[in-house]
Amino acid sequence: MNDLPASTRPVHEGLFQSDPPGLLGTRCDDCSQHAFPRATTCPYCGSERVTDVALSASGTLRGWTTVTTAPPGYGGAVPYGFGIVELPEGLRVITRLATPDQRFTYGLPVRLQIVALHDAEDGTTIETWEFAP
Amino acid sequence: MSVDVEIAGIGIHPFGRFEGRTVTDMGVSAVRAALAEAGVGRGGFQAAFCGTAYAGVAAGHKVLGALALTGIPIVDIEAGCASGAAALQLAAGAIRAGQHDCVLVFGMEKMPKGIIRSSFFEPWREEAGLAATPAYFALRAQRLLRESGLTPDDLARVVVKNRRHGVHNPNAMFRKEVTAEEVLGSRLVCDPLRLFMLCSPNEGAAAVVLRRAAGSSAGRVTLASAVLRSHLPGSVLGEATPLSGIDDSAIPPPSTLAARDAYEEAGIGPDDVDVVECQDTDAARELLAWEELGLCARGEQRSVLDAGDAALGGRRPVNPSGGLLSKGEPLGASGLGQVVELVEQLRGIAGPRQVEGARTGLAHTVGRGANASVTILTRS
Structure with a gap:
C-alpha cells in the first residue's frame, strides 16, 4: 500500500516500544525475576516458563560515566552518557544516559525516552533508548 | 596422595608492539625457550594446550607446526583474559589424572590498538x-x-606503584615511571578512569612446561593449585558484561570463588602468600582484586597503600612485574606471563624486582565470560 521507507527504525527489533516508551523484557513464571533483553529462558534459574512484559519507564540512577571515545562499531556521537538504572521490577539495566549531566547523583530518579542515535545510509533515522533526569 | 606437578621450564616473548612479527612468531619464541629450559623436545611431552582469544583457528597448531612438534593432541582454549590460565589448569589436570607426564602450555596474542x-x-x-x-x-x-571511601588519588597510587615495578621488567611495554600528577593529568577516558589508569591491549606470548614431579628436590617450583571459575547468575557489574542484572552485593564474584578453591586445594590461606600477580586491567580492578583474593578486607585498601605493603620491599608485593599497567595485556598470554614472573620470583632470579625469600606466589586473572583464575605456586 505504502512503498515509502519507514522514516525511523529501532537499532534492534524487540528491545523497546515507543508508545508508551518502555523496555521490553521477560518475567520468569518460576522465580519471578525480570530480565532484559527478552529471552526464551530465565537467566536466573534456567526456567523456560517466561512471560513477555513491558518494563517500567521510570527508574533510579545507580551508576554513570561518560564515554569520550567512540567504541568499535558505534554509530552515534561522542561524548555520551553510560550507566546503570534500577527499575521498580528489581532489575538493573545497563543503558545509555542523556548527555552527560552534572546533576547525575546516586539515586537520582530518571525516565526512559526514545532518541535518535544516527542516520542510516538510506536516510532512515536509527532510534535507541536512553534514560534522562 | 595427589600427584605433584612441577614447572619444568618457562619462556616468554616480551609484551609490547612488534610490527611485522606474527602471533605465530611470538608463540614459537616463547615455546622454544620453555622447551629448551625443560630439556624437552619431540616425544618429551604428550600434549599441548594453547590459550588465545584472537589468534584464530588452530593457532596452537601453527606454532607447533613451525617447530615440527605436531602429532600430539593440541587444544586451543579461549577463556577471555583467563585463556592462558585456563590452558594451565587443563594441563595440570591431565597430569594429575595420570593421562600425561609432561604437557606444554602456552598463550599468545596480537591485538589491535585501542x-x-x-x-x-x-x-x-x-x-x-x-x-x-x-x-x-x-x-x-x-x-x-563510593562504597570504600577510596578516591581517584588512590587509583593513581596503584598506577605509580606498578609502573615503578615495571621499570625493572625487560619484558614490559612501559618501562618509565609515572607520577601521580601525570596519572591524574592524563586524558579522562571514562570518569573516574584516566588513560594511565587503563592497561593497553597489546602483543606477546608466554609458555610453561608442566611435568609430573618425581621424588623430592629442593628449590623445585610446583603448582599447588590451578583453578578456573565463571560468574554466578545475576551480577550487573561483573566481567560478564551483561545488559541487565540485579543488586549484586551478595553474589560472590568469580575471582572470590576461584581464590577460595585455590587456597583450599593448596591447603593455605591468604596470609601464607608472599607475592601476588593480579589482574590490573584498570587501577580500580587491582584494588578490587585485593579484597576478592582475601589479601585485605573491604575498605582496607587505603591503609595497605599507606603502609606500602603492596610495593616492592613491602609486606606482600603485588604485581612486582609491573602488572598489566606496565606490561600491557595480550589476553591469551597474560595469565602465563604472571606465572613466568612468579617462577622467577620463587627461584630467586628476579633481579631488581626480587621479593626477598618468596616461597609462595599467587597469580590471578579475570575477564570476559566471565572467567576468573587463581594459580598458586610454591617452592620446596
Missing part, C-alpha cells in the same frame, strides 16, 4: 554504544570508590 572489539557483543549492541568495555570498568570503579 578499545578491544569482541564478538561477545551483538552488532546492535556495538552500534548503540553499549559495548564500551572501559565504561563498564568505570562503573565498577565508581562503585568501589
Whole structure:
C-alpha cells in the first residue's frame, strides 16, 4: 500500500516500544525475576516458563560515566552518557544516559525516552533508548 | 596422595608492539625457550594446550607446526583474559589424572590498538554504544570508590606503584615511571578512569612446561593449585558484561570463588602468600582484586597503600612485574606471563624486582565470560 521507507527504525527489533516508551523484557513464571533483553529462558534459574512484559519507564540512577571515545562499531556521537538504572521490577539495566549531566547523583530518579542515535545510509533515522533526569 | 606437578621450564616473548612479527612468531619464541629450559623436545611431552582469544583457528597448531612438534593432541582454549590460565589448569589436570607426564602450555596474542572489539557483543549492541568495555570498568570503579571511601588519588597510587615495578621488567611495554600528577593529568577516558589508569591491549606470548614431579628436590617450583571459575547468575557489574542484572552485593564474584578453591586445594590461606600477580586491567580492578583474593578486607585498601605493603620491599608485593599497567595485556598470554614472573620470583632470579625469600606466589586473572583464575605456586 505504502512503498515509502519507514522514516525511523529501532537499532534492534524487540528491545523497546515507543508508545508508551518502555523496555521490553521477560518475567520468569518460576522465580519471578525480570530480565532484559527478552529471552526464551530465565537467566536466573534456567526456567523456560517466561512471560513477555513491558518494563517500567521510570527508574533510579545507580551508576554513570561518560564515554569520550567512540567504541568499535558505534554509530552515534561522542561524548555520551553510560550507566546503570534500577527499575521498580528489581532489575538493573545497563543503558545509555542523556548527555552527560552534572546533576547525575546516586539515586537520582530518571525516565526512559526514545532518541535518535544516527542516520542510516538510506536516510532512515536509527532510534535507541536512553534514560534522562 | 595427589600427584605433584612441577614447572619444568618457562619462556616468554616480551609484551609490547612488534610490527611485522606474527602471533605465530611470538608463540614459537616463547615455546622454544620453555622447551629448551625443560630439556624437552619431540616425544618429551604428550600434549599441548594453547590459550588465545584472537589468534584464530588452530593457532596452537601453527606454532607447533613451525617447530615440527605436531602429532600430539593440541587444544586451543579461549577463556577471555583467563585463556592462558585456563590452558594451565587443563594441563595440570591431565597430569594429575595420570593421562600425561609432561604437557606444554602456552598463550599468545596480537591485538589491535585501542578499545578491544569482541564478538561477545551483538552488532546492535556495538552500534548503540553499549559495548564500551572501559565504561563498564568505570562503573565498577565508581562503585568501589563510593562504597570504600577510596578516591581517584588512590587509583593513581596503584598506577605509580606498578609502573615503578615495571621499570625493572625487560619484558614490559612501559618501562618509565609515572607520577601521580601525570596519572591524574592524563586524558579522562571514562570518569573516574584516566588513560594511565587503563592497561593497553597489546602483543606477546608466554609458555610453561608442566611435568609430573618425581621424588623430592629442593628449590623445585610446583603448582599447588590451578583453578578456573565463571560468574554466578545475576551480577550487573561483573566481567560478564551483561545488559541487565540485579543488586549484586551478595553474589560472590568469580575471582572470590576461584581464590577460595585455590587456597583450599593448596591447603593455605591468604596470609601464607608472599607475592601476588593480579589482574590490573584498570587501577580500580587491582584494588578490587585485593579484597576478592582475601589479601585485605573491604575498605582496607587505603591503609595497605599507606603502609606500602603492596610495593616492592613491602609486606606482600603485588604485581612486582609491573602488572598489566606496565606490561600491557595480550589476553591469551597474560595469565602465563604472571606465572613466568612468579617462577622467577620463587627461584630467586628476579633481579631488581626480587621479593626477598618468596616461597609462595599467587597469580590471578579475570575477564570476559566471565572467567576468573587463581594459580598458586610454591617452592620446596
